[in-house]
Amino acid sequence: MYRYDEFDEHFVRERVAQFADQVSRRLDGSLTEDEFKPLRLKNGVYLQLHAYMLRIAVPYGTLNSRQLRRLALIGEKYDRGYGHFTTRQNLQFNWPKLRDIPEILGLLADVEMHCIQTSGNCIRNVTADHFAGVAQDEIEDPRPTAELIRQWSSAHPEFSYLPRKFKIAVTGAEADRAVIKAHDIGLRLRRHPDTHETCYEVSVGGGLGRTPMIGKVVRDYLPKKDLLAYLEAIMRVYNLEGRRDNKYKARVKILVHEIGAEEFARRVEAEFAQLDGPSINADPEEVARIAAYFAPPAYETLPAVSNTLEAAKASNPAFARWVEVNTAPHKVPGYTALTISLKPIGQAPGDASSEQMRVVADLAQRYSFDELRVTHAQNLVLPHVRQRDLFAIWQKLGEAGLAEANIGLVTDIIACPGLDYCALATARSIPIAQAIQQRFANEARQREIGPLGIKISGCINACGHHHVGHIGILGLEKRGIESYQITLGGDATENAAIGEILGPGLAAEDVPDAIERIVAVYLAERAEGESFIDNVRRIGLAPFKAAFQETTRAAA
Amino acid sequence: MPLLDRNGARADGWTRSEGAAIDNIPAAIVPWEFLAEALDRQVPGQSIGVLIPNNLPTAELAPFLPRLALVAIAFPAYSDGRGFSQARQIRRVGFAGELRASGPLIADQFAYALSCGFDTVELPEASAARQPVEQWLRARASFSRTYQRGYGTPERNILDRRRAARTDAAATSAATP
Amino acid sequence: MAAAAKRVPLPAILLANDLLDGDVVFATAGAAGTLVWTRDPAQALVANDDAAADGLEAFAAAGLRGNTVVDAYLVDVAIEGGHPVPRHFRERFKTLGPSNRPDLGKQAGEGIASAPKG
Numbered sequence: 001m002y003r004y005d006e007f008d009e010h011f012v013r014e015r016v017a018q019f020a021d022q023v024s025r026r027l028d029g030s031l032t033e034d035e036f037k038p039l040r041l042k043n044g045v046y047l048q049l050h051a052y053m054l055r056i057a058v059p060y061g062t063l064n065s066r067q068l069r070r071l072a073l074i075g076e077k078y079d080r081g082y083g084h085f086t087t088r089q090n091l092q093f094n095w096p097k098l099r100d101i102p103e104i105l106g107l108l109a110d111v112e113m114h115c116i117q118t119s120g121n122c123i124r125n126v127t128a129d130h131f132a133g134v135a136q137d138e139i140e141d142p143r144p145t146a147e148l149i150r151q152w153s154s155a156h157p158e159f160s161y162l163p164r165k166f167k168i169a170v171t172g173a174e175a176d177r178a179v180i181k182a183h184d185i186g187l188r189l190r191r192h193p194d195t196h197e198t199c200y201e202v203s204v205g206g207g208l209g210r211t212p213m214i215g216k217v218v219r220d221y222l223p224k225k226d227l228l229a230y231l232e233a234i235m236r237v238y239n240l241e242g243r244r245d246n247k248y249k250a251r252v253k254i255l256v257h258e259i260g261a262e263e264f265a266r267r268v269e270a271e272f273a274q275l276d277g278p279s280i281n282a283d284p285e286e287v288a289r290i291a292a293y294f295a296p297p298a299y300e301t302l303p304a305v306s307n308t309l310e311a312a313k314a315s316n317p318a319f320a321r322w323v324e325v326n327t328a329p330h331k332v333p334g335y336t337a338l339t340i341s342l343k344p345i346g347q348a349p350g351d352a353s354s355e356q357m358r359v360v361a362d363l364a365q366r367y368s369f370d371e372l373r374v375t376h377a378q379n380l381v382l383p384h385v386r387q388r389d390l391f392a393i394w395q396k397l398g399e400a401g402l403a404e405a406n407i408g409l410v411t412d413i414i415a416c417p418g419l420d421y422c423a424l425a426t427a428r429s430i431p432i433a434q435a436i437q438q439r440f441a442n443e444a445r446q447r448e449i450g451p452l453g454i455k456i457s458g459c460i461n462a463c464g465h466h467h468v469g470h471i472g473i474l475g476l477e478k479r480g481i482e483s484y485q486i487t488l489g490g491d492a493t494e495n496a497a498i499g500e501i502l503g504p505g506l507a508a509e510d511v512p513d514a515i516e517r518i519v520a521v522y523l524a525e526r527a528e529g530e531s532f533i534d535n536v537r538r539i540g541l542a543p544f545k546a547a548f549q550e551t552t553r554a555a556a
Numbered sequence: 557m558p559l560l561d562r563n564g565a566r567a568d569g570w571t572r573s574e575g576a577a578i579d580n581i582p583a584a585i586v587p588w589e590f591l592a593e594a595l596d597r598q599v600p601g602q603s604i605g606v607l608i609p610n611n612l613p614t615a616e617l618a619p620f621l622p623r624l625a626l627v628a629i630a631f632p633a634y635s636d637g638r639g640f641s642q643a644r645q646i647r648r649v650g651f652a653g654e655l656r657a658s659g660p661l662i663a664d665q666f667a668y669a670l671s672c673g674f675d676t677v678e679l680p681e682a683s684a685a686r687q688p689v690e691q692w693l694r695a696r697a698s699f700s701r702t703y704q705r706g707y708g709t710p711e712r713n714i715l716d717r718r719r720a721a722r723t724d725a726a727a728t729s730a731a732t733p
Numbered sequence: 734m735a736a737a738a739k740r741v742p743l744p745a746i747l748l749a750n751d752l753l754d755g756d757v758v759f760a761t762a763g764a765a766g767t768l769v770w771t772r773d774p775a776q777a778l779v780a781n782d783d784a785a786a787d788g789l790e791a792f793a794a795a796g797l798r799g800n801t802v803v804d805a806y807l808v809d810v811a812i813e814g815g816h817p818v819p820r821h822f823r824e825r826f827k828t829l830g831p832s833n834r835p836d837l838g839k840q841a842g843e844g845i846a847s848a849p850k851g
Contacts, residue, residue, distance in 0.1 A: 157671035161637025
């Protein structure tokens with residue numbers, strides 16, 4: 001993984017000093033709260049319901065064991081012994097004190113971490129495929145691109161006061177595990193059919209929130225060397241022309257929608273044509289310097305199938321089920337990419353205690369070349385595990401309460417913190433996730449249902465990605481009580497789609513029944529081997545709507 | 557209104573005119589909508605600048621630039637960053653006069669403004685009163701080196717410094733067989 | 734100046750977040766008719782009439798100006814068991830803590846045992 005050089009190190013230290021200075025200017029009245037707020041947000045500091053919140057950047061979701069141990073320490077020393085992994089691959093602490101934050105930033109800088117641009121109207125922490133570098137369907141590793149963008153976007157002089165937040169995601173694989181179509185810019189590495197060079201397909205104007213949109217392709221094949229100049233052109237068009245009259249119309253998706261993707265692309269190309277690429281882009285040696293950090297680790301030569309693993313599976317059915325559900329194919333024989341579920345039944349999705357972080361850090365150090373990943377689905381990944389080590393890992397995870405076998409299943413729910421923590425939320429998310437998990441806790445039943453993504457947001461801002469959930473749940477306030485709107489048919493992958501609303505909002509206690517009825521329709525109607533989302537696509541919404549209406553009637 | 561350049565407080569030699577009547581003003585800043593008329597009235601030795609709104613496409617301003625000694629870009633709020641992009645575009649077409657950011661900026665934007673091509677920042681009294689000049693100078697120096705090429709000098713750019721270091725290393729290894 | 738925002742129905746209490754700590758704090762009666770901030774919602778001073786609400790709003794403005802608190806606003810309450818309870822569920826959570834973690838926040842007594850802060 002990437003390591004800071006002296007320049008990166010110095011930059012982050014200067015950022016820490018700058019934030020400490022900003023805090024002292026807030027306290028002495030030089031800065032008003034209105035002026036300070038965007039400054040603290042650009043450093044990941046929110047004021048939530050009960051306390052401040054600190055969002056720490058995990059660039060493209062990559063961590064080493066030392067970093068995760070440092071997060072565990074910060075959680076214990078300055079927070080309440082736990083943290084929350086988010087849908088943007090970051091980590092949030094829910095209880096830090098403003099007075100302690102400069103010190104926390106110093107501790108993060110010690111392990112090459114920061115909170116730069118994890119909030120605010122600027123280019124946010126860039127995200128990527130959590131199986132980067134190990135996925136079998138990968139054309140090229142997206143992390144060097146993501147790191148280049150991380151550096152280029154940090155404290156950008158021109159693009160730090162944008163109309164609204166700006167999110168970039170990168171994937172280099174055929175399957176989209178980074179939800180690139182729901183980002184302001186989505187980059188997909190692909191080969192040019194004639195030259196066979198790797199290029200970027202550039203999508204712009206995706207985003208969830210109040211007006212969900214799927215990104216539109218504005219460039220089919222952008223040469224890799226032109227990346228930063230092309231991004232500069234997009235950002236300049238957006239900075240100049242994005243709407244600033246209405247917060248809910250300020251994202252680039254609205255500009256793209258209002259003028260059309262073709263006209264937007266035309267304006268970007270016109271600006272791009274004015275730019276002197278060589279004076280803006282990173283030179284090839286710099287790109288190579290960054291890419292070298294992501295060279296594959298020293299894998300052993302192993303047989304494709306581990307007899308040790310097969311024997312352990314044969315003698316332990318629970319372990320076999322966990323392996324089947326939580327591992328993904330690896331490009332190197334004998335290895336696997338292991339996803340550790342942060343969705344034990346009844347826990348807050350994405351939460352991990354400091355003790356659990358240490359357990360995972362130890363496992364990463366011992367079994368995964370000291371590397372781990374955070375997924376946008378709020379789980380953790382050990383990307384390079386020898387198949388024969390899986391049993392030992394499973395046992396250790398079990399002791400820490402982290403051996404849930406539910407990746408991609410109905411209880412692997414994405415949920416934002418909701419009104420239990422968030423000042424913007426209109427309703428709670430976590431208790432809804434917990435209730436659904438309890439309802440579907442039976443492992444055999446979960447496997448019988450198969451892949452099914454439920455995503456819950458506690459407000460229209462859609463941090464829980466509900467629009468792209470196979471089943472989406474949006475918490476709202478209706479006449480003084482929490483009310484939940486259910487959508488169906490969303491998809492976060494390369495077949496990205498926005499779900500459609502099934503009917504009127506439900507009370508919290510009726511949500512598990514509604515999910516149950518939707519699942520029952522699928523189980524009754526599915527063809528052999530047909531997944532939930534494929535079934536919804538084939539038979540349409542009508543049978544699900546009819547079943548949903550029974551829930552509303554039963555509740556009335 | 558208080559004026560700052562990269563070295564601190566600075567006297568303002570310019571006078572704002574409400575309209576095109578600039579007859580006795582040696583250096584006059586006129587609003588964009590009166591610019592054409594003011595230029596018609598320009599007398600020898602008289603300097604003219606313009607205050608543009610931040611939604612003006614810079615292509616519309618470009619034909620006038622050769623006759624202007626100053627362009628002031630209005631910042632209606634510190635949070636509205638359009639002026640940074642306008643400044644870049646105005647510099648790109650070769651404008652070498654004074655570029656001024658006019659509005660309630662905050663000290664933390666000073667380095668950004670200078671990097672985007674501004675020479676001066678003109679503040680409302682209330683902003684200047686709360687944020688003394690020393691804060692602006694300290695904020696200006698917050699980052700000794702930054703990542704974006706083409707904003708400021710190569711000396712202060714991290715990518716250019718890395719490149720220079722590579723070149724030096726290559727030269728050294730070539731010199732020592 | 735814009736017209737003053739419509740005041741919430743009375744009775745009401747004043748809550749805010751402490752600028753340095755972020756904790757939720759409530760205006761309560763101090764010595765000799767003054768107001769001070771407390772972390773204990775049960776001690777929040779209840780304004781039953783406009784004069785009392787004016788007093789809370791003036792205290793909020795002073796706290797914001799003096800850079801001791803942020804996000805100060807009045808919250809309408811019902812009196813339950815002799816204590817003010819916000820009528821809206823959002824503010825009820827602010828007086829309690831996260832509903833999924835009864836071990837944390839004011840519902841677990843955090844910060845409440847300490848003396849009122851002036």
